[in-house]
Amino acid sequence: MQRICIFCGSANGVSPVYVDAARRTGIALAHCGVELVYGGGRNGLMGVVADSVLEAGGRVIGVIPQMLIDRETGHRGLTQLHVVKSMPERKTLMIELSNGFVTLPGGLGTMDEFYEVVSLAQLELHQKPSALLNIEGYYDPLLALTERFIQDGFMKASQREEWIVSANPEALIEILVARMGQG
Numbered sequence: 001m002q003r004i005c006i007f008c009g010s011a012n013g014v015s016p017v018y019v020d021a022a023r024r025t026g027i028a029l030a031h032c033g034v035e036l037v038y039g040g041g042r043n044g045l046m047g048v049v050a051d052s053v054l055e056a057g058g059r060v061i062g063v064i065p066q067m068l069i070d071r072e073t074g075h076r077g078l079t080q081l082h083v084v085k086s087m088p089e090r091k092t093l094m095i096e097l098s099n100g101f102v103t104l105p106g107g108l109g110t111m112d113e114f115y116e117v118v119s120l121a122q123l124e125l126h127q128k129p130s131a132l133l134n135i136e137g138y139y140d141p142l143l144a145l146t147e148r149f150i151q152d153g154f155m156k157a158s159q160r161e162e163w164i165v166s167a168n169p170e171a172l173i174e175i176l177v178a179r180m181g182q183g
Contacts, residue, residue, distance in 0.1 A: 001034075001035055001059075002033075002034045002035070002099050002100075002177065002180055002181075003034065003035040003036070003037050003061070003097055003098045003099050003100075004029060004034050004035075004036065004037065004098060004099065004100050004101070004102055004173070004176060004177075004180075005036075005037040005038065005094050005095070005097070005098035005100070005101045005102070005117075006025065006029075006036060006037070006038045006046075006049050006101075006102050006103075006104060007038075007039075007101065007102070007103045007104070007106060007110045007113040007114055008022060008038075008044070008045040008046055008049060008103070008104035008105065008106045008110055009044045009045045009046070009104070009105055009106035009107055009109075009110055010039075010041050010043050010044040010045075010046050010073070010106075010109070011043070011044040011045070011107075012044050012045060012048070013044075013045070013105055015136065017135055017136055018045060018104070018105045018135065018138075019045065019048055021104060021105075021133060021135040021169050022045040022048040022049045022052070022104055023048055023049075023052045024052075024169040024170060025049055025052070025102065025104060025133065025169040025172075025173065026048065026049040026050070026051070026052025026053040026055075026056065026058070027052050027053075027056045028169055028170045028172075028173040028174075029049075029053050029056075029058055029173060030052070030053045030056030030057055030058030031056065032173055032174070032177050033058075034058075034173070034177060035058065035059045035060070035061060035079075036049065036050065036053045036058065036059070036060045036061065037061045037062075037063065037094050037097045037098045038050060038060070038061075038062060038063075038094070039062065039063060039064060039090065039094070040062025040063050040064030040068070040074055040075055040078070040081055040082070040090075041062075041064065041068065041073050041074065041075060042073060042074065042075035042076070043073055045104055045105065045106065046075075047075060049104070050062065050075055050078065054077065054078075054079075059079040059080075060075075060078045060079050060080075061078065061079060061080045061081075061082070061097060062074070062075055062078045062080070062081045062082065063081075063082045063084060063090050063093045063094045063097070064081065064082070064083060064084070064090065065083070065084050065085065065086055065087055065089070065090050066083055066084070066085060069083055091112075091113060091116055094113075095116070095117060095120070095126070095128075098128065099128055099180045100128050100129045100130070100131070100176045100177075100179065100180045101114075101117045101128065101129070101130045101131065102130075102131045102132075102133060102172065102173070102176060103130070103131065103132050103133065103139075104133045104135070105133070105135060105138045111142075114130070114132070117130050118130050118159075118163065121159075121162065122155075122159050128180070129162070129164060129176055129179040129180060130162070130163055130164070131163065131164035131165065131166070131172050131175070131176050132163060132164070132165045132166075133166065133167070133169060133172055134165050134166065134167050135167055135169075136167070137167075139165070143165065146160050147160075164176055164179065
C-alpha cells in the first residue's frame with residue numbers, strides 16, 4: 001500500500017482557500033487509493049485532511065506524541081493511531097511509514113517537517129519524493145529563498161528540481177503518486 005505523509009498546520013489559517021485545499025488533498029488521496037500518514041491531530045488543516053480522507057473512504061494513519069494526546073488534540077476516529085514519546089520520534093515514524101511527502105500551508109512545525117525530509121533526501125538517506133502545495137503563492141517566499149541558496153552556492157539546482165510544486169491539489173497528488181511508482 002502506498003502512503004503519502006502530509007505536513008500542514010494545526011490551524012486553518014485566515015483564508016478559506018487553505019481549508020478547501022486541505023479538503024481537496026484528502027479526497028484526492030482517497031480516490032487514488034493512497035493511505036494518509038500525518039501528525040494525528042484533529043485541529044486545523046490536519047483535521048480537515050484526515051476527515052476528508054476518511055469521508056471519501058480512505059485510510060488514515062496518525063502519529064502523535066503523548067503530550068498532544070494529553071492536551072486533547074488527538075484525532076479519535078483514525079484507521080490507526082501511533083502514540084509516541086516525542087516530536088522527533090513522531091517525525092521519524094512518519095518518514096518511515098511514508099512513500100512520499102506533501103507540505104500544505106502551515107507554520108514553524110510544518111517547515112521543520114518539510115526541511116527534515118528534503119534535507120534527508122539531499123543527504124541521500126531516502127529517495128522519497130517531496131511536494132509543496134503552493135496554494136495562492138503561499139510558498140513563493142520559500143521558493144525565492146531556495147533560489148538564493150542555489151545562487152549563492154549553498155544548494156544544488158538539481159536538488160530543488162526534485163521537489164514537486166503545484167497549486168492544484170489533485171494534480172500534485174497525481175504527479176506524486178506517479179513518481180512514487182518509479183521509485
